[in-house]
Amino acid sequence: MLSVVLSAACLAIAPPLQEAKKPRAARPEAAPPALTVADRVTLRDGKVLLGLVTSPAAGPRVGFDMLVRRDWAQAHVPELAARWIRNAETMRKPALAERRKRLEAWRDERGKAGGDRVATWIDGELKRLDDPNGLDAPLLSVRIARDGCRSAERNSDASRRMLALAWLCGLPDAEDRPPGEVQDAIEGRGFTADGDEVPPLDKLMPIVAEPEAKWLARRAATEVSVDAGRRFLRYNNLLLPDPADGGRPLDAPLDLGSALGEIGKLLDPDAAAVDPLAPALAKIAAKGGAGAVVTRMDMAPDLSRVQVDVALWVRGPQGWVLYGSRNATVRPEEVDPGAAADIGQDPQVQSVFKIAESLGLGAVAGEMRERSLRMGAATARALGQARSAFSQELNGLAFPVLEASPETAPAPPPAGGTPAAPASRPAPRP
Structure with a gap:
């Protein structure tokens, strides 16, 4: 089971997001009510x-x-x-x-x-x-x-x-x-x-009074879109920095050396009593921060499904609260077998199985290896779906800080393309 955990942790950081980039199939549109776009x-x-x-x-x-x-x-x-x-x-x-x-x-x-x-x-x-x-x-x-x-x-x-x-x-x-x-x-x-997604129009609208909870959420969304050290990946009591944080590319490789110390906590019988998220949020609060994003992966004990939940945490007068989240659930049978095969060739994944063996868990059997790879591919799909939906919501909340900053302004895009967004943004706003 630990090999599955290690594999999913690695896969959640590198290959999974590639699936979210696949073009969506076109779907038929209803006829517009008039010969305009309004x-x-x-x-x-x-x-x-x-x-x-x-x-x-x-x-x-x-x-x-x-x-x-x-x-x-x-x-x-x-x-x-x-x-x-x-x-x-x-x-x-x-x-x-x-x-x-x-x-x-x-x-x-x-x-x-x-x-x-x-x-x-x-x-x-x-x-x-x-x-x-x-x-x-x-x-x-x-x-x-x-x-x-x-x-x-x-x-x-x-x-x-x-x-x-x-x-x-x-x-x-x-x-x-x-x-x-x-x-x-x-x-x-x-x-x-x-x-078919309408982009946020906040910057074109008048300033209106907002409830305190909504304001704090907008502030938090802005900070996690700009500041590093605000995004985490969680599996049970294992908490790792998200490589998508701080402007790093979404397919950045997992630093296996630094991750081993955290992975070892899974073997500590006393680790379950400690919530690893609390000290991470405390560090953000100590610097005046008010937002964090936690991507959580939950696997069924029988490896029949994986659920990924991406949540925005907001610090308010009463401390940290969960503001909202988006999730997706995928079963290993729903993924293309070829996707699992491609993942198995990844050097990072091969290293994960070697780590499992070095921890004294023995060689991973072929059947368990195949099931682990299928779960990794399922994690990839669920992560891509949940992050895509969450990014849309986050962009709708965040203030256009990066758009207003000359030093981070995107380069002119090619004709017909989507304007490039700074790497620290979760997704292009348009």
Whole structure:
């Protein structure tokens, strides 16, 4: 069993993420409600709004929220736009005071050390909050009251993604353009239009009041996206640094020498009484940190399945709490036998079996070796699935610290590609 644990620990750090990079199979799309990429809402008086519906449900019988571009609203529904802008300005004053207070407290906790990208972003954000002319957000958050519309037509996921990317690109009048034209414009600016995931639009939206728990989660997500030493891999009471942390590539090899000391704890009968996560979180807190990511692997005793859970831990007034997680479960029978064979040829995996033998566990039998490799491949798939879903959520929470930093700005992408993100980001935001 220990050989399986060692194999999975090694595989979780190197080969598994390669599976997440495989292109997803295309799936059929529903026809858009109109010849544009926007959602279409027809109000009771007949006026039409084009934008993005953000509520799970929308229609005449429910109240719902949507995003409308400020310039589009002023050009097409000026009276409504004026009212929405007045409401936004009224709500903005207390939200700005709250945001400024929280940013200053965050800055003080991080200290005055130079070269801190988060602190540099906070300083720039505080200056921006002092400039009333720079706070007009490109997007307006609009509330459609119950019985306030005749119809609400949500576009296809692919079209909604293109509209969001067009807004991020600053494409003029994207709501009124046909999908093909919008796609060409997006790809001409270096974004990948294909897909159905709407990228985060926080930086285009007005600052609003947030619950304390949400603010702390955003702060934690930002820190784990930028700062090193915040990501861990856990199996039972074994805790290892995640090689994806601190800007290292996701396929970085496992340092078997440094890992042996931690692996040896599995043989210590007293180790089960000690939670290895607590001291790791304490070190982060001692430096003013408020976030950590823990990837946990759980294997069934009969090796019938593996579950991977990726969780965001947040430090609040009452200590560290689990904010949210994403998980995936895969059975060894669900993976391609060829994947297990490829893993078996990896020098790291071969070293793992040698380590098992050197610890006095004896030679690993062929059947157990094959089962271990299949479990490693299953771990690879589960890890890729869980991390992909978690990264999307993390990107939606994190502030755009790296985007605002000139020294970490991505290089211009090739035509039709996705803009490269700094290595310390979990995934490209678009």
